[in-house]
Amino acid sequence: MKIKNFKCPSCGASLKIKKDQDMLSCPYCDSTVMVPKSASPVRPSVHAPDPAPIASSFQLPEILNVQRIGRSCTRTIISMAVSLLLGLGVLVFFLMNSSDIGEILKGPIAAITGDSAIPVVLEFGGEGMGVGYFQDPVQICVDQQGNIYVGEKKTSRIQIFDEEGNYTAQWIYAEPDEFHLYSMALSRNGLLYMVYGNELYIHDAATGELVGSLQHPDGWGFDDAEICDDGSIVAAWYCNRDDIIKFSPDGSVDFLLEEAISGQSGRSELSTDITVDGSGNIFAYGSFNESFFKFSPDGRFLNRFGSEGDHPGQFTSPSSFCIDPQGRLWVSDFGDLIVFDNDGTYLDTFDPGMTFNDMVIISGYQFYGLTYDDTIVQLDLSGVMEGL
Secondary structure, eight states: OOOEEEEOTTTOOEEEEOTTOOEEEOTTTOOEEEOOGGGOOOOOOOSOOOOOOOOTTOOHHHHHHHHHHHHHHHHHHHHHHHHHHHHHHHHHHHHHTSHHHHHHHHHHHHHHHTOOSSOEEEEEEOBOSSTTOBSSEEEEEEOTTOOEEEEESSSOEEEEEOTTSOEEEEEESSSTTTSOEEEEEEOTTSEEEEEETTEEEEEETTTOOEEEEEOOTTOSOEEEEEEOTTSOEEEEEOSSSOEEEEEOTTSOEEEEETTTTHHHHSSOOSOEEEEEOTTOOEEEEETTTTEEEEEOTTSOEEEEEOOBSSSTTOBSOEEEEEEOTTSOEEEEETTEEEEEOTTSOEEEEEOOSSOEEEEEEETTTEEEEEETTSEEEEEEOHHHHTTO
């Protein structure tokens, strides 16, 4: 199915429309948008059109003459189309083998033909109510054995799959449609830290049993949470200010960094997402500040990088991000994967041919992403890592 984009009237983000869709919700500002008729995609017909009715006033010789003319025109059009395609093929070959122009065009041409340098290892799921299908999936985690955990917003369901994508189990974390699932992070000891209802809860990942919760000194208001390799927990909190709070593995507060982003930028921040690298450095993305802010494991501000724009290393509208085993930051941004070094230096941009709502990279450079088509995709990044 072809997807056509148009702009959200509230925030200006590009939106994807499916066939016959009259209303949709903007994933960036949560506005309900009416789809204009002119923006609705049309699926091309796969059936031959019915023959036109023959007018009763036509005589048989006239009909035969019209058919002969039609066949002649058809042959002429086909011949012209073949010549045009051959000419384009020669032109593309010439340009791709020109040392300067070829390097410029390789990326766009690969994107047009769907030729991605990142191979797809596994893909499963899709929209549906049964096991192995999803209704508004928003979060994904992968454990050390390769088991995949997918959290859904609409059904409040956690589904579990083995490393080959086979369904194994599921459990419910709340009443359906009661809470929005904002975040999921999986610890090495099998605990799932989940932000929903603006609280930070701890569940047994295998059974779903609620085993505890973590609290900000000022109460509810959590936005995101992530697990460090040493078992400590870093969380973003937004109620009246943009805080970053770090908990020790035993649940006690290690430090509280008030106004973590706005205190550095001088601009208020109402939506903060975070991730951590293997050393415990904290990367916080402020949607209103349109940048990443890096903090040390003890909460010291280190640097700021990234911005919105059209140049390499700038964003259109980031949807998710994660850290790879080498400490590099990967950002999914409207169909691209933008990569930064640990210090914020822009490295490269790849076109996987899809945008991700959430993603994670585990050892062996295996990438797991939750696509806008409600599928789970595993990509092998080992090939593209050589050029970074």
